[in-house]
Amino acid sequence: MTITTGPPPKANTPVALARGFLTGGVIGTSLTAFVAGCVIESVPLCVAGVGLPVVHSLLLFLTGAPRRAREAAVPMRTALAMIESLRAVGGESSDVPVRFGLTVAPDDAPAFRVGITQDINLVDLPEYRPRRIVVVQYPQDRPWRAKIVHRPTTDWRDRAAAAGVDSAPLSTMVSKPSGGCVVGFVGLLGLLLGTAGVLLLFRADLFDRDTTARQPAAGPSVSSTSxxxxxxxxxxxxxxxxxxxxxxxxxxxxxxxxxxxxxxxxxxxxxxxxxxxxxxxxxxxxxxxxxxxxxxxxxxxxxxxxxxxxxxxxxxxxxxxxxxxxxxxxxxxxxxxxxxxxxxxxxxxxxxxxxxxxxxxx
Structure with missing residues (x-):
C-alpha cells in the first residue's frame, strides 16, 4: 500500500517546461558564444558567454524564492524507521556519506520504503546496522527527503528502543518525481536553438574563408562586385x-x-x-x-x-x-x-x- 501525502508535484507543468527550455537555451547560447568569441577574438562575446549563465542562475534563485518559502512552511513529520540496508558511498573525511534503505512507519499512515543518503560520523557509524530502529523526520509532502535524527527527544528515543517495525513491501518505495521526457526534450530544443542563433548571428566571422572563384578554362574571367x-x-x-x-x-x-x-x-x-x-x-x-x-x-x-x-x-x-x-x-x-x-x-x-x-x- 502506498502512503497518501497530498497530490504529487507535477513535473510537466508549463512553468517546468518553460524553465527547462530557458535553461537549455542559456546553456547552448553561452557555450557557443564563448567558443565563438575565442575563435573570432571578440572580448564582448566571451564576456557574454560567461555572464549569461550567472544572470540566469540569479534569476532562477530569485524566482524560486516563493517556492522555497512554501516548502519551508510545510510541517515536519517525525516517525520511527527500520534500517533495511546501508552502504558507504564515498568520503575520506570524518563524515562518511552513507546510502540507507529504510522502512518508515508513521503513526497515522501506512509504512513505506525510502532510500536516502546522509553523512554519518565515523565514530557513530557502528551504531547504524540493519534491523535497527531509528527516528526520522521528513516534510509531509516530500517523504523522499527523510533524514535520520541523530539525537531524538527522550520520548522518541524510548519509543525507538522498545518498538518493532515490519519491513514494508518494495512496491511502497517513494522517490522524488523525475522531470520526465517532455522536460528533457524541450531543454534539448532550447539548447539547439540557442546554439543555432549564435552561429547564425556570427556566421560571417566564423565561416569566412579565403577562396578563389573557379572559372571555366575556355571562358572569360568574371569578377563579382557583390x-x-x-x-x-x-x-x-x-x-x-x-x-x-x-x-x-x-x-x-x-x-x-x-x-x-x-x-x-x-x-x-x-x-x-x-x-x-x-x-x-x-x-x-x-x-x-x-x-x-x-x-x-x-x-x-x-x-x-x-x-x-x-x-x-x-x-x-x-x-x-x-x-x-x-x-x-x-x-x-x-x-x-x-x-x-x-x-x-x-x-x-x-x-x-x-x-x-x-x-x-x-
Missing amino acids: STTVVSSASGTVALGPGQSFLDKGELRRAVDSLTKGRTTDQALTVVVRERLLSVVFAPTGTEALRFDPGSLPYERFPALVEEARTSLGVRSPQSWQITAERLTGSVTVRVGVTGTEGAASLEANGDGEVVRRTPAH
Whole structure:
C-alpha cells in the first residue's frame, strides 16, 4: 500500500517546461558564444558567454524564492524507521556519506520504503546496522527527503528502543518525481536553438574563408562586385563576394565609410580586416573606453604592410592574414598577423602606418 501525502508535484507543468527550455537555451547560447568569441577574438562575446549563465542562475534563485518559502512552511513529520540496508558511498573525511534503505512507519499512515543518503560520523557509524530502529523526520509532502535524527527527544528515543517495525513491501518505495521526457526534450530544443542563433548571428566571422572563384578554362574571367553590409549600434561588418579583396585600391575605405555614415568620429573600439571581411566594433554610448576615428587609419598603407608581413617575417608559405587596429593605450596600433606552415608572425605599425615592431615566425 502506498502512503497518501497530498497530490504529487507535477513535473510537466508549463512553468517546468518553460524553465527547462530557458535553461537549455542559456546553456547552448553561452557555450557557443564563448567558443565563438575565442575563435573570432571578440572580448564582448566571451564576456557574454560567461555572464549569461550567472544572470540566469540569479534569476532562477530569485524566482524560486516563493517556492522555497512554501516548502519551508510545510510541517515536519517525525516517525520511527527500520534500517533495511546501508552502504558507504564515498568520503575520506570524518563524515562518511552513507546510502540507507529504510522502512518508515508513521503513526497515522501506512509504512513505506525510502532510500536516502546522509553523512554519518565515523565514530557513530557502528551504531547504524540493519534491523535497527531509528527516528526520522521528513516534510509531509516530500517523504523522499527523510533524514535520520541523530539525537531524538527522550520520548522518541524510548519509543525507538522498545518498538518493532515490519519491513514494508518494495512496491511502497517513494522517490522524488523525475522531470520526465517532455522536460528533457524541450531543454534539448532550447539548447539547439540557442546554439543555432549564435552561429547564425556570427556566421560571417566564423565561416569566412579565403577562396578563389573557379572559372571555366575556355571562358572569360568574371569578377563579382557583390558585398553584404550589416550595421547595428554595437558593430558593423562588410563581407565581399568571391574574387574581391579589401587590399584592392579604395575598397577598404569605401567599406569603412559605409559603416560609419551618420556616426560621430572617435567611435571605434576595434577594426579588424581580413581578405574579404571587415568588422568594426563601436563604443557603447557613455563608455569611457579608449576609442578612435576609423576614418583616420592609413588604409593606403595596408597593402604594403600585408606584403611586408607575408615576405619578410619568415613565413615562406603564408596562408592567411589579418589586420587589427585598436587603441589599448594612448595611441592607435595597427597589428598585421600572418599564418602559414612555418607558424605565425606579426608586425606592428603606428597610426601613420610606420612599422615600429616585428615579430618573425619561430
